[in-house]
Amino acid sequence: SAIAVIVVAAGSGTRLGHAEPKAFVPLGSGTVLSVAVDSVLGMRETPHLVLVVPADRVESTRSRFAPVAEAAAAEIAVVAGGATRQESVAGGLAVLPDSVDTVLVHDAARALAPALLFDEVVGAVRARRRGIVPALDVVDTVKRVSDDGRVLETVDRSALRAVQTPQGFPRASLDHAYATAHEEFTDDAALVASAGLVVDVVPGDVRAFKITVPADLHRAEQLVAEREA
Ligand code: C5P
Numbered sequence: 001s002a003i004a005v006i007v008v009a010a011g012s013g014t015r016l017g018h019a020e021p022k023a024f025v026p027l028g029s030g031t032v033l034s035v036a037v038d039s040v041l042g043m044r045e046t047p048h049l050v051l052v053v054p055a056d057r058v059e060s061t062r063s064r065f066a067p068v069a070e071a072a073a074a075e076i077a078v079v080a081g082g083a084t085r086q087e088s089v090a091g092g093l094a095v096l097p098d099s100v101d102t103v104l105v106h107d108a109a110r111a112l113a114p115a116l117l118f119d120e121v122v123g124a125v126r127a128r129r130r131g132i133v134p135a136l137d138v139v140d141t142v143k144r145v146s147d148d149g150r151v152l153e154t155v156d157r158s159a160l161r162a163v164q165t166p167q168g169f170p171r172a173s174l175d176h177a178y179a180t181a182h183e184e185f186t187d188d189a190a191l192v193a194s195a196g197l198v199v200d201v202v203p204g205d206v207r208a209f210k211i212t213v214p215a216d217l218h219r220a221e222q223l224v225a226e227r228e229a
Helices: 032-040 055-072 085-093 115-128 171-180 188-194 214-228
Strands: 002-008 048-053 076-080 100-107 131-137 142-145 151-155 161-163 167-170 199-203
Touching (some): 002 085, 032 115, 032 214, 048 085, 055 076, 085 100, 085 171, 100 115, 115 131, 115 167, 131 188, 167 171, 167 188, 188 199
Parallel strands (some): 002 048, 048 076, 131 199
Antiparallel strands (some): 100 167, 131 161, 142 151
8 A cells, every 4th residue: 555645846836036937945954845855754654755836947946856766765756737726736637656555746836844743634534434634723803894894893812723734645546536526625634524534633743834925935034944953
C-alpha cells in the first residue's frame, strides 16, 4: 500500500511581491518548493512525489529534482498545473500509479510543515479510512461583518478551526470527489465533504503556516536557518 504526496506549486503568489511564482522564491539554500520537498522526503515511508508547477517550469523543475530523487531513492514526477488550485490537484491525481492507496495533498507554500505532520496524517487516514486535515484552534475573536464593514455578530470560535495541509485521503475518496465536483473549493477537505464523505481534523502544527505575505517569508527564513544550522 503506497503513499503519494501531491505538492501543488503552480500558483503565482502575487501577494508575496516577488517576480517568481511563490514556490520558486529563494528560501534558505534552496527555494520554497525545495524546502517543502525536503520535508516530504523526511517522511517515515518514502512516498511517490508529484510536483505540480507552472507549465513553463516543468522541464527546469524535472532537472532540478532528478538528483534529489536519485539520492532519496524516490519517484518524483513533475506535471503542469492548471488555472486553479483544484485543477492543479486534478493534474497531480491523473499521474498517480495504481499502487497508491493513500494520497496527501500539500501546498508548497506551507514549506515548513514538518515531516512528522505528514506521518501523522498518513497514520490517521489508514487508521480511520477517511479524510484527515490538520487544524489549529482559532485564537482571534472572529466577527461576521456586512459588505460595508459593519460588525454583525461575533462567531463562537470554539467551534472553528483554521485548517492546513498536508490533507490526506483514501485514494478512492479523493478520486471520487474530483470526478464528481461541480464547483471550485479552496481546499480538498471541502471538495471531499461536498461529495458526502467524512473528514476529520487532527492537531495541526504552527510551522505549517502558509507563506503568503513578505513577513511570512521572513519567518520562514528564520525557521530554515535553524533547520539548516
Ligand atoms: O493561492 P493559494 O495561496 O491559496 O495557493 C495555495 C497553493 O496552491 C500554493 O502552493 C499554490 O502554488 C497552489 N496553486 C496551484 N495552482 C493554482 C493556484 C494555486 O498549484 N492554479
